[in-house]
Amino acid sequence: MKALLHRALGLPLALFLLAGCGSSLPVPPTGPHLPSEPAVVVPYPPPPARVEILSPPDKPGLVWIDGEWQWRSRRWAWQPGRWEPVPPGAYFAPNATVRRADGSLVWFAGVWHVPGKK
Template structure:
């Protein structure tokens, strides 16, 4: 009897902790804005900074109105090219496309042989799966 009373007391003490567990799910759905963004403002691009990429200023839609966000420097990523965010027409309105880093594409010089692929004189061929591993 004493063992079952102890187990019951432990179960009752742990019940509030189990009952308070929560699961949170965030779903980010791009929203459509009915009003077109204003024309971009002119911002002079500052002199280049080694190891940084200039992110141009953009209109951001906040609290039912557009607000200008000035451009800024962002650290560069080796072998990637920065693609700035932009507004695009969509479903009768405007949708914001987030900025992203895209892998830099380049063509091997003619006659150059790469260790991980074949070069046929006109095109460089990377073996399947090797580009994702950063080998081509």
């Protein structure tokens, strides 16, 4: 009986506690990569993302850009996350690894897309 009561209260309590863990982390507006962007053919996907401990931004108005694995010649290298200002009217296209129809694996770096800039 006691175990049943603990189970019955456990899930709602866990959900309530998780709801309180919401984040107000300022993140950039996001969007797609452009067809004209260079894609890097890679032999294998990147490792899982690393967990990062964030420090508060040193200026107001900055957004958090997640860390990412970047392809460097013949291996993946970790680029830590960072605080950045949002260029006016811009959106951020996060890094992406995509399997093409021909079976090749390509990687796109995370980049800002600013209207009117190429």
